[in-house]
Amino acid sequence: MKLRTLIPGALLVLIFLLAAVVSFVWTPFDVTKLDIPNKLQSPSMGHWFGTDQLGRDIFSMIMVGARTSIAVAFIAVGIGMLIGVPLGLAAAANQGSLIDELIMRTNDLVFAFPALLIAIMITAVFGPGAVNAIIAIGIFNIPVFARLTRGAALSLWSREFILAAKVAGKRATRISFEHILPNILNLLIVQGTIQFSLGILAEAALSYVGLGAQPPIPSWGRMLAESQTLVSLAPHVALFPGFAILLTVLGLNLLGDALRDWFDPRLQRLRS
């Protein structure tokens, strides 16, 4: 069960991570170099994925685009975790208090807006670009992690080992980080994987409407947007970035599923 999703998931994610890492040192062609006489060439031995409307090598652009997508999504999820998790821990530690209410209601407020709307709002105010896309996607990740952390932490606070720690005189902050956080880490990793795939989709969506990474930095979403009118003329220009997004998100979801099964204690008991 878990292998069936783990292996293809991990493999897909690995391929794109590898593409992103390798793109730092090598791409088949320079993605900033235009070659207009050779525009819209079909896939061939020279250009594995063909060339785009400005004669750039699509394979190279997918590689560098992987870098953009992964960097934006990774940092954004990181922001969401770094802010959301401590907020959730604090809320759980002070359950029912004013702090709890304040944190969770603020989170509800952010959560009430559709994620993409927040992103568009932020990039509209601060201008388009990769950095603002990261902030935008990061912000809507905060309540996800805050809620998850609070919920999981609350169920732990009533457990005996926490009581023991309390009796031993440990402060709430210390208990949160020493005892609660390690016990909910698996949940956070699974959620992080899912959020990572959503982050990649969000980056593609923002770039698609022109609010993500700006040219000449290649981005899958913008590659898709720019190839729209070319679909009947040169379908490969749209297909490859489309598949790149599809496969990365699919890979991350499979991986997330497999990890969830792996960490789930009930299923673990079943396995043993």
Place this chain on the structure above:
Amino acid sequence: MALSSFSINTNMKHFSRGLRISTAITLALASTMTMGNANAARTDITVGMQLEPPILDPTGGAAAAIDEVVYANVFEGLTRFGSDGSVNPALASEWSVSDDGKTYTFTLHQGVKFHDGADFTAEDVKFSLDRALAETSTNAQKQLFANIDSVNVIDDHTVEIVLLARDGNLLFNLAWGDAIMLDEASVDDAAIKPVGTGPFTFSNWVQGDKIELVKNPDYWGEPAKLDKVVFKFISDPTAAFAATMSGDVDTFTVFPAPENLAQFDADPRFNVLLGSTEGETILSMNNQLAPLDDVRVRKAIAHAIDRSAIIDGAMYGYGTPIGSHFAPHNPAYIDLTANSQFDPALSKELLAEAGLADGFTTTLKLPPPSYARRGGEIIAAQLREVGINVEISNLEWAQWLEQVFRGKDYGLTIVSHTEPMDINIYANPDYYFQYDNVAFQALMGAFNTQTDPERRTVMLKQAQKIISEDYVNGFLFQLAKTGVANAKVKGLWQNSPTQANDMTGVYWED
């Protein structure tokens, strides 16, 4: 085996014979049906446009889309542009000029009525022009009327325009959409319910979707051939392609995606109408912003640009290279592209001379059209080759107008200037590229009061040379008019001498 395959073959034969007969019957039926249709060619047309006009009163806004709906269709002026760009009589049947060139006397057509039934008289001319040149006027092209001293009604069908100075441009200026004739009784609602004198009357506006015009049965001149015109607004190029292919739209007078034109051209159902426009597409430079205030830097940028790559890459080959701000189809045009030949080595030399051997960084702010977005990426790559680093930001029109056009907060931008004969914008030091050359301003001042055609041509040539040699902007190409129409639609304008979709002479061929 053999037997069964034989039987299959006979079955197939029967089947195909049956098919042939039924096809023949269908064809026969279809041909009688089309013959029935042939007696009544279609009398309505749906015209696709990328942008929707914000209002429908051409005297109240600068948007080209306003004129593209109402010019010559709903509203008319004293004179008008023909499809070749010539200035022709419209509501004025004839005119005479006084010896000092300062008084024009126009004779108006008799029996002209506004769509609401009111008579069109000299009083309406006085009202419309006084309104346009008033202090409080909201006309987007007020400078067209700046030289008018007074408008006097002689009788119902004669009107006199007195000028402050001789003006060779008056008849041309009066042909603009901004100089159309309105009735005082209906002017207040003109923005949403335009009432003009044209061959079509306004019928309906579904905001965000379409505007419908119907034939004016009481038109004073030669009546329109169509009964109904629908302008449909489709901003997305992909949707425009689908709408045209499926026949939802009969024509796009400027098709938004040049990459699809070859496909339409190969399809016998469509005609591609290639023509000229007044759209000088330029890489505008902020002439007051360092280091672009140095002519050597601007010259370096001009020489770093490979126009043919831009025309091929951004416009799929549709466009004519230009070397100054002037339309190549104009008789006064001179080819100055040699002033800014693609020469990256010279470009680097010039940068070094200007003390920028290591290059510099500036902004490139791009409005939505594909010529700007794609052209921008190409230009950015070309400038990078000579060491100039540009930061691209893609803006929506509203942001572009705010930041670049009004705010002058930019280094470089790409835009097409589609007004006819607009070289005089270089005489305005407050215009967004902020070019301030006293000699050029004096030349344009002299040009405006000059009425001798030959002297005017000489001056225009001189003006083209000055801005070309000052490298005010990067002069890229003249936008081509790339229309697509159903092959049976006739009478559309091939060229685009002004912002207009004149539907008066359009009809369906049987």
